[in-house]
Structures are given as structure tokens and as C-alpha cells.
Amino acid sequence: MKRPELTDVGWLGPKYEMDSASHHFGKCSECHEIICVEKVVTDTQNTQPATTEMLNKAFRTHVELKHSEDLSQPLPGS
Ligand SMILES: [Zn+2]
Numbered sequence: 001m002k003r004p005e006l007t008d009v010g011w012l013g014p015k016y017e018m019d020s021a022s023h024h025f026g027k028c029s030e031c032h033e034i035i036c037v038e039k040v041v042t043d044t045q046n047t048q049p050a051t052t053e054m055l056n057k058a059f060r061t062h063v064e065l066k067h068s069e070d071l072s073q074p075l076p077g078s
Contacts, residue, residue: 005028005029
């Protein structure tokens, strides 16, 4: 089984200015669950890198919780 990937990554919020978007989301390629994080508050204007980091972290947690067994154990009957 291949490792799940974060796909269809995008931003939720006003389209006219990317950085005013309020949420960052992506989809798990394995179970198609949507992973969504709120935009983080930082000292700088550019919050996108920090928010992207947050999303990646949330996705890693999702993979550990939902897919780590799939990855570490052989499928039944194989
Ligand atoms: Zn998943």
C-alpha cells in the first residue's frame, strides 16, 4: 500500500486576496477525508507558510491515526 498524500490543496475565503482566506484545506488521497486548518496568526503579514505547515502537521497526524496500521501491517490473508 502506498503512503497517503495530501491532494486538492486549497484555500477557503475571499478570492480577491489570497492572504485573507480563513482556512487552508486538503484531501487525503487514501480515504478522501478533508483535512482543514484555520489560518494561523503570526506577527508577519504573510501567514501562508505557517498555515501550510499547520496543514501538513494535521495531515501527518491523520495519517498516523488512520493509516499507520495499514502501512505497518500486512493485509489479512496476504
Ligand atoms: Zn486518510
